[in-house]
Amino acid sequence: MICNLSRRRFLTSVAGAIALARIPALIASPSNRDLITKVIPASGDPLAVIGMGTWRTFNVGHDPVLIEQRTEVLKAFFQHGGELVDSSPMYGSAEAVLGKALAALNRHEDVFAATKIWTRGKQDGIEQVEELERLWGLDRFELLQIHNLLDWRVHMDTLKQMRADGKVRYIGITTSHGRRLDDFEDIMASEPLDFVQLTYNVLDRWAEERLLPLARERGIAVIANRPFQGGQLFSRFQSQPLPAWAGEAGVSNWAEFFLKFIVSHPAVTCAIPATTSVEHMNENMGAQFGMLPDADQREQMARYVREL
């Protein structure tokens, strides 16, 4: 991001009906349905509900063939109105590959760039952010998160200062697999967070008990990771038919089923599926168009999957 009024922010700030007009591909899409966005409580800005994770998928090293292929995946993501891309220095070469893909697509101003600090110590944390900005080719990130609460007390002070200085827009913390939930909840309750990232999907619903209600209460945006349980949901259910009532819930394939279940939770702002395939990206992005299931339909979805 070069200045506060970037192209992405300008466009997202006039979302709603204009959201369709800002991405020509949407106008050209066969369905021509409405882009689903949620509001980031800290700013009131809208955010497209389907983001992109990079765990495993963008760690391709220096492989030029795979870098080009992943660039196509990212291109499809943007063509469908995707905004938030999430990564971490833990994911090997993923951030360097993202940087190359963003440069090839010339999309630095369109991405809602989210990454994590994954190191110990104040100075190492600051240097890691600088290195990640260089890898992504950005002047600053939209969102910096503390990966799995690693050395979180030290990094929290750093992030709050960076936000105050305008060096990052939002700050947050992450967990996955339900690790350190008590600590996570305590930090949510006590620190001025803009975002949290946690595992939430149609089978892993422990966040509904305390964390999601707390996020709503505290005005914290929620990013749901592992929306497909690392791909296991497809392995288990893809061979099964969708329920007959899927269309009524706005669902036309399993990817939409899993993703719309997640983002229809009132506390969830965005889900971040990861994929290596343009075809799968197209399916995933279908989940941010059309209608979302209501509360009764969500329970029906969860019950259907449990009973399969």
Next chain:
Amino acid sequence: MEYALSDLIMFTPEVYLRLFIRFNEAVWPVQLLALAAGVAIPVLLTRQSMMARKLAVALLSLAWIACGFGFMGNFYAPINWPVAYFGYAFAGQALLIAAVAGAWQPPVRWSPVGQRGKALIALWLLMLLVLPWLTVAAASDGRALPFFALTPDLTVLGSILATTLVPRAVRWLLLLIPIVWCGFSALTLLALGLPFPIIVPLAGLLAAAVAFFLPDA
């Protein structure tokens, strides 16, 4: 929710298998030298001349350095950060091999006539010429052929076989890093769901166990 082994792996099987393709494209025709070294090492070890056997040890040391700084440092480490540390460990193992088997306790002559010598030849040929095709089978691409002296699993397995020629009293020194690598590699390949290539590090672990207890020739 508990972590599964696969949750700890940050890359896909496709990316791993393409490492071999990219590496082979990048270093060609060094593979021919590696193949020559794979033949020369057992031949030199069968010689009466101590100098010839020390030359074999030197070639083995070079193989570890080539693996550590070539395939591992430049290709594998960028997608799997622990491999960067293993790259340095491989360089350390090269020095260890040179110090222990090259100077302190040189290998005995590899007798190709006895049962033990014949078994060792069979295992060496298996390592050099047969096991590499397991990676090719996994990749469904002949360009993914790994080579002894260039890629780690085969180099480690070959080295464990050669270790049986050094006195048992010091053999364990040369087995530590190979055992750790084989365990790491086997777990990685298990997490990636690659049943064919995993056979090589598992064979390495089995060979290391045998080598640890095998009496001196």
